[in-house]
Amino acid sequence: MTPLSRRELLRSAVLAGIALPALSACATPAGDGAVSPAPAAGATSAANPLGLAEDRPLEIWIFDGGFGDAYAKEIHEPMLKAKYPKLEIRHNATQEIAKTLQPRFAGGDPPEFVNNSGANAMDFGALVQDGQLTDLTPLYAAPSWDDPAVPVRDTIDSAAIELGSYDGTPYVLNYVNTVWGIWYSQKLFDAEGWQVPTTWEEFTALCETIKKSGRAAPFTYAGRHPYYIYEAILTLAAKVGGKDVLKNIDNLQDGAWTAEPVKQAATAFAELGAKYLLQGTAGLDHVQTQTAQNKGQVAMLPCGSWLENEQKDTTPADFGYAMFPLPDLTASDAMPYGTLHVQPGEEYVVPARSANPRAGLEYMRAMLSRQGAGDFMELVSTLTVVKDAGRGRTLKPGLASASRAREAAGDNTVWFLFRKWYAELHDEVAAASGQLMNGKLTVDEWAERAQRKADAIKDDSSVKKFTR
Amino acid sequence: MRHGRTRFVAGFLAVPVALYVIYxxxxxxxxFHIAFTDWRGVNADPRFVGTENFERLLADDVFWRAVGHNLLLLVLLPLLTIVIALFFAFLLNAGGTGGAGGVRGSRFYRVVFFFPQVLAVAVVAVLFQQVFRPDRSGMLNAPLIAMGLEPVGFLSDTDVALWSILGVLVWQAVGFYVVLFSAGIASIPRELFEAAAIDGASGPPMFFRVTLPLLWDTVQVGWIYLGILALDVFAIVWVMTAEQGGxxxxxxVMAAEIYRNAFEYFKFGYACAMGVVLFFFTIGFAALALRLSRRERIEF
Structure with a gap:
């Protein structure tokens, strides 16, 4: 059971990002103007901080995709049921979210909780514009499931809240987390006595050692999909220059791409490309390079935390997937060692015009508990946005490694959104990055090309602009 | 009677003409209309922007590179395909000893040559992805690596990739034209070959002085088909190359840029402007080709 493949996921993310501005212009269902206002919060108490009404049912719709729907039935719903025995939970699963639920939204009778995900999801921009979604601020302000003294907001990745916000208001819960890093085989590293590098000098020295050993090629990336390498370049750039580096890039700021930290990071990776790549990297795709790593032909590659799951059919049993964060490039990097690129995804919403929206919020609170998130991690083998949820769990080695890295990063996380917002810029940066790694572009040329494209998009009145 | 015939013809034509007009x-x-708007594909009333899309197109380096690639293919694809196909067709039909009949096993070759034509384009693209792989699993690179040479980045080297595409296109097209030209050669009266043979012609003179002139109509048709194929090439590029066109x-190529702008960037107005340019290229090519290759028909 492969979760909808990463490519598909990325593509739908891109599509969603592009369709969003356009769709929001027209694709709103005709409201009849007589929709009853959402019921006010019921009586709140320490035990029921969100004021869930126990006498009304909670209808749940899960997208039956890569994660299936067992996690809802076996983990989160029982948690809620145990706390509110009188609450009636109606569980549903579908792969056709939009077809099934759009009419109910249009008719003013939506369910309480929707996992609006997959290729057939409803358009978030349109839902937000039509006032169909519940503001999640009360949820994030409510005490967390595990510790009443700590609000939910502080137990999850801030990126999750930011990415689920529209014009500053959080409407969408992104539950699943992805972290990026450099992946290796613990077994191979142990056998050869190789150490995880923490500085760039150590990193290149390790590459040199590996190269000389003749045991494997030091480094590779999915050459046919240069996103895999520009992701690493940008993460390193943010580490060197701070979170604003990526914010400026996302906001199409003048000179964002030609900024010094970006060039420094690109220079570092271009050197890697010139000296330490697996032969033929430029012509191989992600599966081919990852399989080469499984076969021990290459030691390290940059990837996201889906890697272990994606490769489970070709990975030797004792391979021991592990990852390390990008090493310190300079002694004065703006962000400390351990800084990670994290990107929350998999969207959940509480429809505003449902009969019992507070129950939907309470359900989310259960999902965001240590138990809810930890069990989910074990069941579907992925990280969640809940901090430290993996602690004390028996996870597969790669997932455990990613989980530890995420925990160690704390608030030192970075992310970028232009890939979702401006597919054209993504394509241009990917194309240029492939050539940078092949030595066909200098760092300055690479930065100028990206900047030129960013400027062109900025000047293109037909493209809707986003800011963060 | 005459009235009836008109009605008969009209009756037959009505449905196809209607379908043609509608679709x-x-x-x-x-x-043509959308090319003058900034339509993003979903909004109900696109804004009219005049010639803005075309002005942007003029400054779009990537599009002009695509046009350049199409033009290169337009020249080389028909040329290479026709030369190779003519050579094979000649061997299969008139290349045998004595001037008549094909080389030994020509029936077998005729079937083999046609294979690529039977394969779906996507299959061909995936097949050649493997053939061109830059590591030990690549059919072409494995021997190079075994000999200690650097593998060739057939699809990853920017200087080589287009030639790889051309190679695949020719490989796929040749079979059909071998069959087409074989049929053409088979319809040439045998006496002409015999007469030429009696006059002492064989091999190249026979081909250039007898076969080719008599086959000219077929070659001309083939050239136009291949030219249009070169202008329309899309699937091979889209499926086979990294970054879809990279x-x-x-x-x-133009079709790839149109697809990308329409269905990945949702810039339908801009993509339509590209489509309009492609339309004029195709029309222009067809007119030019027909004019240049006009020749007197030889009756036999």
Missing amino acids: VIAPYAQA PDHSTT
């Missing part, structure tokens, strides 16, 4: 002419007309736009 071919009307979309063309619409594309690496770094080194193999992109």
